[in-house]
Amino acid sequence: MKASGLASTSIEVGFRAATAVAVPLLVLWAVGRLDLAAYATFGAFTALYGRNEQYRLRLRSVSAAGVVLVASIALGVLIAVLGEPLPLLAAALVLVVGGGTLFVTALQLLPSQPLFFVFALLVCANIPTTAADAWPRIGLAVIVAVFSWLLTMSGWLVRRLAGGRRWTLLKELNRHPRADATVLRDPRVWLTVAQNVVGVLxxxxxxxxxxxGHAYWAVVSLVAVIPPARAAHSISRSLHRIVGTVAGVVVAAALLFWSPPALVVILAIVVCQFFAEILVGRHYGSALVFITPMALAVSHLASPAPLAALVGDRVLETVLGAGIGIVLVLLARGVERARGLAA
Structure with a gap:
């Protein structure tokens, strides 16, 4: 394979993302605290941002994404401490999904949806938490986010050491996102915000x-199906995302049905993180085949549940969330045609 072909598979960013989640999970396993796996994993999602960006731009992207991820985790922990009151959770969800859509669009981030912010909020809100446990859990997320930030920025040092030599595993830094101050004036962006807010509710x-059980999965599936702001409202792409999510549930069932040891589950999470990062910028539907079992495996580590109930609920919730997403995509296409907003 040519160097350019190998670089296009994002080996470098996949390795970073996998390392970001592997190290904290292995530490938690070693000290017998896998009940905290969710907070470490969501903090590690910081490494998913800034892909292929020059480092002065990556500094902004990864820092901003890490702050929003930690804020989402902290908000979820606070809601859990308060007993997960539904009105407060709904208000927080609207804030994160709506604000997250504006945020990723304004900074032109990849991944270009608020999926990981929403997922972090809802899972952390769903885990019973006492006031005494709150700060240690948030602190763990902060520590892992900082570690992931350092790991993501480490390519700068690697490239300095490489000098002018071209290493085949180093990704070409060919993405140059610019902060977009027009998002608040763009009706297409607000259409996507409306889709997400109405859809998740x-x-x-x-x-x-x-x-x-765990109704948040229907919400996560809905967010996965809604296209990014300003993207074409394509039914085929939405169907790809539905198929990817359902396939991911099947993969998770195959992984967990024999109640594997925790170390095996951690290895599966790391592998899924690696391939999800490789694919997320190229074909989101395919990436969901790995994102979904990773998410379910993390939930399993934090609070094991009977597999039949887990898989059954996830399939039903995926169909529910994705079905609502398809309806909203069709409605958005009609609005775009009526107002002439289509790009």
Whole structure:
């Protein structure tokens, strides 16, 4: 394979993202505190940002994303301490999904959706937490986020050591995102905000009304299906994301059905993180085949649940969230045609 072809597979960024989640999970395993796996994993998601960016730009992207991830985790922990009151959780969800959409669009981040912010908020809010446990859990997320930040920025030193030599595993830094101050004036962006806000409230409300376990998965599935702001509202792309999410649930079932040791689950999370990062910038539907089992494996480490209930709930919630997402995509296409907003 040519150097350029190898670089295009994002080996470098995949390795960084995998290391960011592997190190803290292995430390937690060694000290017998895998119940804290969710906070470490969400902090490690900091390493998912800044891909292919020059380091002066990456500094901004990764720092901003890390701050928002930690804020989402902290907000989720606070809601858990308060007993997860539904009105407060709904308000926080609207804030994170709406504000997150504006945030990733304004900074032109990849991943270009608020999916990981929403996921961090809802899972942390769902884990029973006492006031005494709150700060240590938030502190763990901060420590892992800082570690992931350092890891993500470490390529600067590697490239300095490489000098003028071109190493085949080093990704070409060819992405130059610019902060966009026009997002608040762009009706296409607000259309996406509306899709996400309305969608998460409907998906979460229906999942709760029908008593589905962990209703947050319907919300996460909805956010995964809604296209990024200013992207084409393509049904085919939304279907790819649905197929990717359902396939990911099947992969998770195959992984967890035999109740593997925790170390095996950690290894699976690391592998999924590696391939998710390789694919997330190229084909989001394929990336979800790895993002989904990674998410379910993290939930399993933090609070093991019977597999049949886990998989059954996830499939139903995926279909629910994705179905609502498809309806909203169709409605958005109609709005764009009516107002002439399509790019």
């Amino acid at each position: 409907i998906a979460g409300g229906i999942a709760l009304a029908f008593g589905l």
